[in-house]
Amino acid sequence: MPANAYIKRIATAVPDHEVHQFYLRFAASMLAADRRRIFERMAGLGGIESRFSCFAPALDPEGPAADLAGTFIRGAFPGTAARMAMFGEAAPVLAQKGVDGLRLGNEASRITHLIATTCTGFSAPGIDLDLIQRCGLPEGVERTMIGFMGCYAAINGLKLARHIVRSDPQAKVLLVNIEICTLHLKETTELEKLLSFCLWGDGCTAALVTAEPPGIELDSFHCIVANERRQLMTWDIRDNGFDMVLSGQVPAAIQDVLQRNQGAILGGRPPDAIDLWAVHPGGRSVLDAVERALKLEPAALISSREVLRRYGNMSSATVMFVMAEMLKAPSGLLGCGMSFGPGLTAETMLFRTVS
Structure with missing residues (x-):
C-alpha cells in the first residue's frame, strides 16, 4: 500500500x-x-x-x-x-x-x-x-x-x-x-x-x-478548468512588469463553476459533511461567491476572511496561510481546500486532521 x-x-x-x-x-x-x-x-x-x-x-x-x-x-x-x-x-x-x-x-x-x-x-x-x-x-x-x-x-x-x-x-x-x-x-x-x-x-x-503522522493528511485532489472563461483572469509578462487582468466577472464565474462541480470536488458528499474550509481568499467577493455556491454558514470561511483581512492576497502563499490555521483543529475532521487562478482554474483538495 x-x-x-x-x-x-x-x-x-x-x-x-x-x-x-x-x-x-x-x-x-x-x-x-x-x-x-x-x-x-x-x-x-x-x-x-x-x-x-x-x-x-x-x-x-x-x-x-x-x-x-x-x-x-x-x-x-x-x-x-x-x-x-x-x-x-x-x-x-x-x-x-x-x-x-x-x-x-x-x-x-x-x-x-x-x-x-x-x-x-x-x-x-x-x-x-x-x-x-x-x-x-x-x-x-x-x-x-x-x-x-x-x-x-x-x-x-x-x-x-x-x-x-x-x-x-x-x-x-x-x-x-x-x-x-x-x-x-x-x-x-x-x-x-x-x-x-x-x-x-x-x-x-x-x-x-x-509519511509520518500527526498532521494534515492529504487525501485527494481535483482540478477544474473553465476554458470558456479563461480571459477573465490572466497574468502576462509585459515590458513594464507583469500585468494582471482580474475581471469583475470572476466571482460569478467561480460561483457557477463550484455549483456545477460540487459533487466531484467533495467526493459526492454534501457541503455540510465538510468540517473545515481552507479557501484561497482571492478577495472578499470571491469568498462571498464560494459561500453562496456551496450554501455555507458564515463561520465556515472565517479563517480565510481573517487571512485576507490581515495580509491581503499573496498569490500562491495565501491558501497555505489558511492551511496553517487548519493545523490547530482537533483530530478527525474532514476539510476541503481550494484555490483559483488563471484559466479560469480551480485546484481543490480534500484533507483530514490526524493526531
Whole structure:
C-alpha cells in the first residue's frame, strides 16, 4: 500500500513594511476627483486592513515616488528587467524567513525534496539554490520549481509532495511558496486595475510534508478548468512588469463553476459533511461567491476572511496561510481546500486532521 502524506508543519512569513493604507492613497492619487470617490468606496469594501511589502513605501503617498528608494517614480516606473533584479534580491530573504520559521534544526540535513512555487519573479540560479545555501539543505536535494501558475500553485505543490511521499515513504519534502506581488505596481487610471492591485501583498509559507503522522493528511485532489472563461483572469509578462487582468466577472464565474462541480470536488458528499474550509481568499467577493455556491454558514470561511483581512492576497502563499490555521483543529475532521487562478482554474483538495 502507498504511504499516506501529511503536512507536518507550516510556517508563514511577511516582510516588515505594512503598506495597505499607503497604497490606497497612492492609487487614489492617480484618479480624477469623481472616480477617486468611486475607488475609495469600492476599495473600502474589500475586507483588507493590512498588507505587507518587501519595499518601504515613500513618506508621502501623493509625492513623486511610491517607494522610499525612489524606484517607482511617477511617469518612470521601472521596466521588467529592473523589477526582476529587485525580485532576485528580495525573494531569497523572505523565503529564508519562511523556512526559518519551521525550525528544522537537524532536520534540514534530512530534507530529500524541495518544491518552490512563485509567479512573481524569475532568475537563475534561483530560489531553490538560494534556499539550499541559506538554510543548510543538502546540495543533492531533489529540486522542482513550479512557476507562473498563479494563486493555485500551492495546491499543485502539495499534490506533487503527496506523489513523492507515496512513492518514497522515507522522503521529507519541503514546500516553499514565495510571492513578491507588490513588485508589479502599475501606473494607471483604469479603475479595475487599481482595485485589483489593492488586493496584493507579499508573503511566504514553508511546509514540511512526510509519511509520518500527526498532521494534515492529504487525501485527494481535483482540478477544474473553465476554458470558456479563461480571459477573465490572466497574468502576462509585459515590458513594464507583469500585468494582471482580474475581471469583475470572476466571482460569478467561480460561483457557477463550484455549483456545477460540487459533487466531484467533495467526493459526492454534501457541503455540510465538510468540517473545515481552507479557501484561497482571492478577495472578499470571491469568498462571498464560494459561500453562496456551496450554501455555507458564515463561520465556515472565517479563517480565510481573517487571512485576507490581515495580509491581503499573496498569490500562491495565501491558501497555505489558511492551511496553517487548519493545523490547530482537533483530530478527525474532514476539510476541503481550494484555490483559483488563471484559466479560469480551480485546484481543490480534500484533507483530514490526524493526531
